Amino acid sequence: MDTKILNRRREKLAKQLNNNEITIVFAASPPEYPRYFLQNNNFLYLTGLEIPNAILILSKEKEKNVCMLFIERGIPEREVWEGKKMTTEESKQISGIEKILYLDEFDRIISFALLNKKKCFINGIQTSLNSVLNKQQNFIKQVRDKFPKLLFDDISEIILPLRTVKNGWEIKQLQKAIDITGTGIKSIIKKAKPGMMEYELEAILQYEITRKGLRHMGFKPIIASGGNAATLHYEQNNSSIGKNDLVLLDVGAACNNYCADISRTFPVSGKFTKRQKAVYKEVLDVNKTIIQMVKPGVSLPDLNKKTIELISNSLLRLKLIKDKKDYKKYYMHSVSHHLGMDAHDIGKRDSVLEAGNVITVEPGIYIPEEKIGVRIEDDILVTKDGYKNLSKKIPKEIEELEI
Numbered sequence: 001m002d003t004k005i006l007n008r009r010r011e012k013l014a015k016q017l018n019n020n021e022i023t024i025v026f027a028a029s030p031p032e033y034p035r036y037f038l039q040n041n042n043f044l045y046l047t048g049l050e051i052p053n054a055i056l057i058l059s060k061e062k063e064k065n066v067c068m069l070f071i072e073r074g075i076p077e078r079e080v081w082e083g084k085k086m087t088t089e090e091s092k093q094i095s096g097i098e099k100i101l102y103l104d105e106f107d108r109i110i111s112f113a114l115l116n117k118k119k120c121f122i123n124g125i126q127t128s129l130n131s132v133l134n135k136q137q138n139f140i141k142q143v144r145d146k147f148p149k150l151l152f153d154d155i156s157e158i159i160l161p162l163r164t165v166k167n168g169w170e171i172k173q174l175q176k177a178i179d180i181t182g183t184g185i186k187s188i189i190k191k192a193k194p195g196m197m198e199y200e201l202e203a204i205l206q207y208e209i210t211r212k213g214l215r216h217m218g219f220k221p222i223i224a225s226g227g228n229a230a231t232l233h234y235e236q237n238n239s240s241i242g243k244n245d246l247v248l249l250d251v252g253a254a255c256n257n258y259c260a261d262i263s264r265t266f267p268v269s270g271k272f273t274k275r276q277k278a279v280y281k282e283v284l285d286v287n288k289t290i291i292q293m294v295k296p297g298v299s300l301p302d303l304n305k306k307t308i309e310l311i312s313n314s315l316l317r318l319k320l321i322k323d324k325k326d327y328k329k330y331y332m333h334s335v336s337h338h339l340g341m342d343a344h345d346i347g348k349r350d351s352v353l354e355a356g357n358v359i360t361v362e363p364g365i366y367i368p369e370e371k372i373g374v375r376i377e378d379d380i381l382v383t384k385d386g387y388k389n390l391s392k393k394i395p396k397e398i399e400e401l402e403i
């Protein structure tokens with residue numbers, strides 16, 4: 001990536017800091033098998049570096065931005081086993097950061113840097129109370145003993161306005177992730193047969209993604225047949241697919257950490273039953289209507305409100321409810337979230353859309369007693385005067401899904 005873009009991001013972030021504030025961003029730890037190394041998104045966003053364990057510091061000293069990066073020092077005896085570490089020169093070239101030091105100098109420098117600080121923004125501090133402390137939390141614990149007055153806050157407070165507006169390069173990554181996910185989905189629809197296991201379809205997806213040069217999925221894929229589709233975050237993917245089942249796919253490859261997030265629902269037999277078709281048609285209409293609403297100035301709550309109104313009517317027509325306010329029994333999630341480096345990207349739930357946002361539109365109807373779950377999800381870029389459907393090419397019309 002262009003170091004100019006990275007410099008601009010760091011400057012924009014630093015601009016939001018007061019003189020007595022500092023930001024510390026930790027890279028991800030090395031992976032443990034069978035995970036691949038996946039960089040921390042905030043670290044990657046600010047440095048462009050795919051190296052583990054590094055730490056970035058941004059602060060303002062006497063109105064001047066200070067930016068320092070700490071990386072692992074290469075030790076020749078260890079490099080024989082683990083391979084070469086990135087050098088200071090290489091990391092400077094990729095990140096555009098001038099001041100690069102080794103991690104063994106971090107303690108000394110950070111102790112000094114924190115002396116006159118009131119507040120520290122840090123990445124990755126939100127986890128649940130009963131989980132093991134991560135390295136950021138261990139760091140905070142240590143610092144609190146020495147600097148009891150220092151306040152900590154999550155970096156998302158200040159990085160959110162940056163990350164929710166995507167530039168051309170970011171949209172390219174998203175588009176690539178979406179297109180390749182589409183290839184996987186099409187291949188699944190073609191190859192799926194009754195009696196196959198859901199995880200076989202997952203393997204088809206992984207194969208297509210890998211073949212096209214992407215290694216990661218952005219999140220654990222949902223491959224839910226029949227009644228499993230009524231579990232919103234079903235991810236066991238270990239049932240045998242029944243002969244008249246609908247299969248709900250909620251999947252997305254990641255390209256340079258930018259995730260696609262696509263849902264499609266299709267009949268494994270190649271033919272919808274009459275009832276399945278009726279339900280599908282309702283969800284498809286809602287999906288299309290909500291997509292057409294997307295433009296700057298419209299808020300996520302606006303989209304949610306309209307979705308609930310439309311789905312309530314659908315449920316009445318499908319004779320599932322008698323009273324509109326009972327819609328929650330068959331539709332219980334939001335219709336949209338921001339999309340980016342995280343599949344559920346940082347971005348406020350009540351945000352008002354602006355050009356450069358990328359959001360999902362994903363209405364659904366779930367009827368466990370009929371073993372039917374339908375969700376249709378597209379990824380939508382907000383443009384100056386409307387929207388662009390980035391996943392337009394992935395089949396969702398009934399004729400396209402029937403053989």
Ligand SMILES: [Mn+2]
Pocket residue numbers: 261337360362377
């Ligand atoms: Mn989604």
